[in-house]
Amino acid sequence: MESQAGRTVFVHSTESADVRDAVLRYFDNKGMSVLTVAEFLKEQKQIVSQLDHIVVSASMTDLKSVIKIAVEHDLSIGVLPLGSQKQLAQYLRLPKSQDEQIELAFKESGPAQDLLLCNGEVVFLKATIGRLPIINTARDVSIWNRLQKVFAEFRGIRLLGFEFITASGKKIETAACGCAILQHHEGALVSRLVTNSGSGSDGMISLIVASPLSVLSYLKFISQVYKRDIKSRSAPSTLGYIKAPELIINSEAPLAVEIDGETVSETPVKCEVLSNALRINKGPGAVDTLSGAVSTKEQIDINNLPIGSELAKAKKKAIPFFSYASEERFKDLFIALKDDAHLNSAYVVLMVLSTVLATIGLYQNSTSVVIGAMLLAPLMAPIVSIAMGMLRRDHHLYKRSATKIVVGIALALGSSVMITLLFPHKPVTNEMLGRLSPSLLDLGVAIFAGIAGAYTKSHKEILQSLAGVAIAVALVPPLAVAGIGLGRADPYFFGQAFLLFSTNLVGIIVAAILTFRVLGYSAAIKGKRSIGYVVLALSLITIPLYLTYNDIVEKLQWERSWQKERFLVNNKYVIVQKAEVLQKHGRNVVIMDILAREHLTRTDLDNFKQKLQSNFSKKLVIRANIIYIL
């Protein structure tokens, strides 16, 4: 150890009794000058001339009082943190073991470093003004309390007018939700925002200004901070960065200035650096123990901050949750959507062709032909357009898209009715039957297809994925089945298939509206009335879908149970080998193969049916194929 107890005093507060005992133990209670903070402050004038080094263990306020005296009399400082001062320990890179901390604190060779003062107050870690949710939220509380604080900080968050004046006299007027001042770049989450090289002895102050476009973009940026995913070339899009030896900060209204977690002043605030004024012991790896050239030039990076004409607009209202995208910025998308809403001959031809193809494929029971028809179908485009029209209350876009959809539906129904009437045989295939039981699962498919459709539409580079969306949601085949139902004059057939189509239509519209909103294509949901009707339609559709979903679950459970369920009818053992429940004319028809060794009479079969029926909530019609075991 270079020097320990010679011209050194150990100053402690009442909270650091444990640390004091550890220090006394370390030095075997010998030759150690120990004072409380109050005693030290009282007797400082008499004793400072006899000192070279002060070791302090005290609250942040007391620590700063002692530091001021040390700086005034050019004394070096060692710090022994309290248990709660984890950030301070991290900032000074102190070792974890208390004995090693004591050894380091009592060394007299602390390197000189700058001292940051804001309105005359010492800033150790950071000073903050305004709101910086999460970054500046207290960490010494429970997660639940922290979440509550974060929500409170976000509630009503808005950009305020700020003015920053650097040492060279450069004046910057902007709007921000808050800013952070720091001199060293370690020890706090906020330090991760600074990607420029820095030093504790470069005579410079760093100022970080947060001016997010939306709460979402702020959260995205925070996640980058946590992941340390900030590109070194430039500050994140929500931030501005100023580095100068002196800064004056003004705000449009007085704001509290919080220094190292305590509110000690308010704006306007003047921050300055006392160059190499503080000699403090730090552990290995601390900023100013690292070598390397650092810039001492003023640095101003405010490209992402609102200035000039944008300033007045930015200060007007609260920060929205979603980013707002201007029409200019997404001009291409709007042009594409307006084109999609335009009814033209190509649409008519494709709609008729795809429906004819789908209808034939359905009669053929050919999955591949039906998929081909899905790919040809042009219905997805006006549905996505109508979603945007509703979101932005663009009556023109909305009306044109609606007209196009209605014409498409009419064409599809008409085409499939015609084919059905022309077909001499009208078989009911599995491809058709598969579209007669829409359920909540179909609504789920429609919603995710709507999200995918809107997302794909807004990203030119992935437009080819729209084909996959079209296959997933399949708009034309249900319409074709509905048309077949009309052609067969079967209201059940028509109703169920049209319910499936309506599910897809409404699900896609609702999901696309929300997706466009999240992607920032509208500052707010403007067409509330029309969207209200769509949501109402969705709610009403949910009822039959829910009921059908229950039926499907019951049916699947029932069909699966055959693997292990048997029947003893009049002392005859019956094994159900294979069974399928189908909907026919509104009835549940069970088609099954049953195995039996003994001859089954009509009484046996009635008994068997009774037992089957007791396990199924709906009335069953049974068609059984009996296979005898020989």
Next chain:
Amino acid sequence: MMPLIIYIIISILFFIQGCEKSLPVTPSTTVVKIGFIGTRAGLDVADGEDTLEGVLAAQALRPTLPNGDRVEVVTEDGGDGPEVTKAALSKLVNEIGVAALLVGVDSDKLLQVAEYAESLHTPIIALIATHPGVVSDSVYISQLCFDDATQGSVAALFVRDELLIKRAAVFTTANNQYSAYLGEFFQKRFIATGGELTGSHDVADISEALLQELQNKNTEILYLPIASQYLLKIMSLLEAIEWSPKIMTSDGLLASVMKKYPEKLDYLEGVFATELFSDSGEFIRYKSLGKQANYYFGERHYSDISTLNGLGIEGYAIVVNAIAKCQPSVEPDCVNNKIRSTNNFEGIMSKISIDEQGKAIRPVYVNTIEDGHLKSVVKVY
């Protein structure tokens, strides 16, 4: 517009959820007593203790009738002989005035006192007795288990049609009516469906030589409706002669061996049995009553419901259901009629009906032991 939409959505949610929540029952001061008789000592102690445990669990879960009347379970030891059982029956009916009786004694014991029980004109649910004779000439006794005719048929037909086995031998305990009846019914159904019987013996005669003889006759399966100690004896003899035919046994036997001789579980690997319940595997789910009871047992006993516990729970629930339908009266004939018209009552794992003759109609499970665990093979309705 938005409040209207929210209102509609909430209405829909209410519609979907339904309004099944019942109003809380206001307790009354009236007490309805149900009697329980079980063997509380001797070899069959588990029959009485475990079924009573189930009855008391069900009472804890449903302590009152829907009208608020409190249900009290009064227990009496059925003893080892018919006289003790008769005395217990008499005390519960004549002195205590129970509205119905739950009887946790086996077929043999119940058959011995059936005539006397009948004379008491009080509805009785036989919790574990499976012999058809228990209800054949009775007006007041009903069974909760499927009867041995059903069980024997399922065993024979499962062997024939699922395992596709042609040759079987049967061992029974000749002086036990339950065992003898099951063995006889199995043989009858097995032969009727084209099966070949290679031997039918009293388990008291079991020997290596006898088993060797059956092996020489190409016997593929042994049907063993016998007590657990005999089953283990046969298994050890089979091991000695290095013969491993398939084994089929009757209700409660697997559970009994698992409980009494857990160290011998290896012997039971691959053994089939007809059972009242099964594991809670993929296709069998506990019904509402079963879920509550299973939770109750898990909380208090750190165990699942055993077969005997399950029968106690179901018996209590059926009796309480029948009494509730007769309220405010607890007139015996009414309760008895309601018991005998139980239709699709949600039991622990399946629906239970009791017909006018007092016979229970419920599924038979065929279980096996696989990797030391009870596993369901089929459920026969």
